[in-house]
Amino acid sequence: MHTINVCLLAGLLLTGAATTAQSGKPTATLNIGDPAPSIQVKKWFKGQPVTSFEKGKIYVVEFWATWCQPCIAGMPHLSELAEKYKKEVTVAGISILERKTTTLAHIGAFIDSMGKKMNYAVAAEDSNFMAANWLRASGERGIPMAYVVDRNGRIAWAGLPKLLDNVLPKVIDGSWDIKATDAARKEAARLTEIDNSIIPVLNSYMGNPGKPDSALIVINQLLAKDPGLKYYPRMAHYTIYSLLKTDQEKALIYIRELLKAVPEPPFRSVTDAISYMSEIRKVTLIKGLYEIAAVAYEEQLERYPWSMDFPATYDNIAALQFKAGNQEKAVAAETRAIEYAKKKPGFPADKLAAFESSLQQYSSKTN
Template identity: 45%
Template sequence: MLEKLMRLTNVKKFKVNWALIQPNFYLLVLLCIITVSANAQNEQSPSLNIGDPAPPLRVREWIKGTPVQSFEKGHVYVVEFWATWCKPCIAAMLHLSALAAEYKDKVTIIGIDIKEMKTTSIQKVKAFVDSIGFRMNYHVAAEDSNFMASSWIDASGEQGIPKSFVVNANGRLAWIGHPKDLDAVLRKVVNNTWDIKEEAAKRNSNRHLAALDDSLNYELIRYVRDPNKPGDLGKPDSALLEIDEFVRHEPKLKYAPFIAWHTFSALLKTNPYKAYEYGKTWMVTPTYEEPSYWSIYRNIELYSDKLNLPAEIYELGAEAYQMEIDRIPYPELVNIPKLYHKMADMYWHAKNKVKAIEAEQNAIKALKGRKDYSATDLAAFESRLQQYKNM
């Protein structure tokens, strides 16, 4: 934990005999390091930030659309990074094409193919683009010698694709994120109502919070149950005490994904009714990312056979499933029938027969809506539905 925070803060390592340090002093030292990390965060900032001039375009070959040599002043651009193996990238293409049509004279969307496997030739990339057809109705190019991935993705500290970069009419980066969130951003950028300074501050704050959350997760893992010890529930009281100290020094951590996971898990074991109240707020409180709905229902499933959980907790789990389903950007990539099936089980544990039946019916409907659904899955879902109706 200490080494992790040291890497975040650029603070020199120093030798400490932790065996001689009292627990409270250990926590004090830890929190001091966290405070230092807040002040040193600027030193850890990526080399490419919101508000900076957009890096140049350098591509190996233009595959589709008129080549774009540079960013013209007075025009808005979206640089979208994708790869042929990336299913979320492919799912986002139709949405990007719709945006390209909507902002035809104001925004140019450029798809840059990066991070391809060594066995994927430029010919294979071209064949892929041809096979996609109208679903990829915007400018497309393949990067040159990893320049785009290095100068854009890596330099900005981002990870993974798909990833969209919006370049405003002044040639500066206005936004970086997932293409599913482009609609609201482009509307403001095109109308000159987008606040770059505010977005930059928000992004820096989120990066700082994410780094703290990730690091503190390592500290809290020592209180998690040992799966090799039957009946072990870990040390939830100790976890909650440390979490309270962390949150007291940085209130924004309260519903951060890792901290929230440990908090909800510990409360399930110590006070399920407080867990319910915490979970209800957690589900509607975004921090540096959207709430982790799966963290709620997964925790409940982990302890359903180990703890005597009240009906409210299972209702909460079912609501978490529904909120996740409602916010899935590309349903074709997710096993939605299974999510409804598990939601029905949550409602059944909550003794809500009506909603359990409704959720299982939704599971069956969603399953039948898939092109190649499993007859075995259908039989299992229908059998479970009958059980719910008969009980």
């Protein structure tokens, strides 16, 4: 018996997202091409303090917090970039949005514990200045978040730190197009607002079995007006569920395109939808769908390990591979599920026994 964590109705998956959509993102008053706001911090813990943006120099201002697991996971990569471009770029990581109980001493101890994994200038914000005048002012809510300040002191780019590899070389050699970047960012904000607004519209077509054909008609109407919406998270969610119920081959093609089209695909929508169809609705799917769901699970393990249940996820991967007829991959995944389960303190004996039973099944039969 493998573990599946899915919602019974597709629409329910977006209940939390609907709340976010209603509240909306902060209105952006800081845009690409604008002069960078000043830096105000309470304390510099490491590296050369950045007190102003000197003309002719390039800076990366990155925001993080001690509680932010994605921030921590990205620190070694940011350190690599700081080293690689140290002659041209100054990197400054600034702690913001810390919990009220987090002291400067706690932040300092965390920075010390990171050592060379956090090998750039590091500071903690003073009051709420950096969060308000950088993050909120640019229309953002979450961290990690990075800003590139060009040689003229302008905001040249803003986004996830992991995407800096594609930005810094062009800012350094002067080929970065600030106007195009600003236009693209504003268009993305417009499409995000529309993407959030489709939740109440398309939720009415979800369910078991729902009205997937009608949902696809509405989706096509929306895309005719705004083709750029095709791979946005909410649109992708509804498209996947609707296609899985109407045309599995088209669903597989769309999911493959989706995983290639955006830097951070909605992997959870892929895995939840395929698990829902397979485990809840008991629909037999084509081989490629089981396999691509396994890939989506593996991507989540690789990209977001802090949020994943490794034993359960490998157990899910094993079940998918077995249904796809890939016995060796199923055995390998279930073996890993058992290994992680045995290393996890307090792991339930009955779940471990279920994993071992599945391994025996996968080892002795072909699908």
